[in-house]
Amino acid sequence: MHEHHPKRPFDLLALLLFAVLSLVGGPGSAAAGDSPWGADYFPNIPLVSHEGKSLRFFDDLIKDKVVMVNFIYTSCREACPLETARLRQVQKLLGDRVGKDVFMYSISIDPKNDTPEVLKKYAEAYHAGPGWLFLTGNEEEITLLRKKLGVYYEGMQIDNFRDHNISLVIGNQRTGIWVKTSPFENSHVLADKVGSWLHNWKTPSKSRSDYAQAPELRNLSRGETLFRTRCAACHSIGGGDILQSEKGEIGPDLLGVTRTRDRAWLTRWLAEPDQMLAEKDPLAMALLAKYNNLQMPNLSLNQLEVEALIEYMEEESRRVEQSRK
Incomplete structure (x- = not known):
């Protein structure tokens, strides 16, 4: 790796x-x-x-x-x-x-x-x-x-x-x-x-957009960069469980996860999920069973990266919830 x-x-x-x-x-x-x-x-x-x-x-x-x-x-x-x-x-x-x-x-x-x-x-x-x-x-x-x-x-x-x-x-x-x-x-x-x-671009795109619809570029925080590169393949924040419209799911939506999970538990889960599964942590085992026995991979995050990721999930959850009001 x-x-x-x-x-x-x-x-x-x-x-x-x-x-x-x-x-x-x-x-x-x-x-x-x-x-x-x-x-x-x-x-x-x-x-x-x-x-x-x-x-x-x-x-x-x-x-x-x-x-x-x-x-x-x-x-x-x-x-x-x-x-x-x-x-x-x-x-x-x-x-x-x-x-x-x-x-x-x-x-x-x-x-x-x-x-x-x-x-x-x-x-x-x-x-x-x-x-x-x-x-x-x-x-x-x-x-x-x-x-x-x-x-x-x-x-x-x-x-x-x-x-x-x-x-x-x-x-x-x-x-x-x-x-x-x-x-x-x-x-x-x-x-x-x-x-x-x-x-060679011989197949036309199914979607047509103009420059007026292009999103505004902004600087990404360390936490958002980590989420996009390490987490977004299996999780969303406010978008629902990945593949929820198909049979089975890969990972849970993480909207409000910093409120629904104990902070110490979440911190350790992000740092060493493999160890928690080996110890048969009850919540970890419940997630494993719910999501088709797909294990949360060890993302090789250090302490600062874990903190940055949690901060981003917290901020993004607030932003999504505010936009829905």
Whole structure:
């Protein structure tokens, strides 16, 4: 989860260099078949989806497609839950385009434990829709794939995968444009990158707005920045439970949470939810049961960050409640 910066492998540099060169001519400037990132570059490894289908990475998953590829493991209690929740937001924004002209793949780095059955339950817990596949396979072959995509650093491989690289790789295999980005990027920005930019803006936006409707820019507090990057994938403040209109929910709405929860309990919950669940704290266990057994991830917050986050939730709750009067 914690990014280190060892010397990047040649494969990653090559991918990023080609992405930059492609951008000089504009997205989609490379003709079909001209991309050097073809069958002779990508390992055509066999994978099995959470639906039980056997697939080849190049032939079946990325050839001539616009894709989003990330690497997770289902027992992760830190970055992976946030990453998966954020990508769920991206899928919702793209709608029925996922599986048609945009394809999403989450590949396990712990294939020994992440069987297709385990991945199916994980996908269902996050309400992943059609077109988003969760995949497993041979560990050595998946490691080779990670190296080719530039998201495997030798110095980051430690017990329990805690420091695995969490970058998201997006690309258009036909044009040869590949970019490594953060899976915690704003969901609207990510959706625009794969839905418009990688398609050379050939697909018109469904929404039309003018500059008069553009929101006013303002400086974000430390707490709001933390909320947007760490919490907003699973929670809102005044917007209702995430996914409340669909079957199941990911996380509770946090409007007024600083009043409804004991301050000491909330402070500790934000700092070490995994420890509180291990201790079977009654309230923590009740939340776990209510929200489909999706564990609150450890956000690696220090004391100052916890305080800033609580302050923002308090201020934003007051603002929302005042606006409703």
